[in-house]
Amino acid sequence: MTIDLHDWAREVFGKHERRAESMEKASIESANLALKSLLLLNGGACIALLGFLASVFSSDAQYADKVSALQPFISALIKFTWGAAFAVLATAVAYFVNSYYARGLMAYDKSFEWPYVKSNDQADREWRIGSRLNLAAVLVAAVSMGMFVWGIISVSLAY
Secondary structure: OOOHHHHHHHHHOOOOOHHHHHHHHHHHHHHHHHHHHHHHHHHHHHHHHHHHHHHHHOOOOOOOHHHHHHHHHHHHHEEEEEEEEHHHHHHHHHHHHHHHHHHHHHOOOOOOOOEEEEHHHHHHHHHHHHHHHHHHHHHHHHHHHHHHHHHHHHHHHHH
């Protein structure tokens, strides 16, 4: 029984395409989970602080006394809000990361001769852009987490 090299090449092409799809799916799922968590942390903190501030401002105490005493909480609310905004921005950047990585993998040259799948300039360029965007998404997500931690520290140092 002889092996048809074209059939062998097609099998390699298929494995390469499935690998690209699998990597893209795993990357998207991981990024989504991390970014949803950041949005939940910062957004939940905003909602909790808004509820707290609403209950304080609805009490009978003087308005001027409340504003000065609650300034650390208002400052923390601003930090949590920025943290949520950075989480949304990181989500948008993560979309482009996945897009560029997938385009890079799909741009590989395919041939019926060894190596059946080979990188090229376009694939390398797409991958480099994806890598840079990946770094940007991680940094923006880290800023989001930093805003959450900074907000928590602000509230804890208030009293």
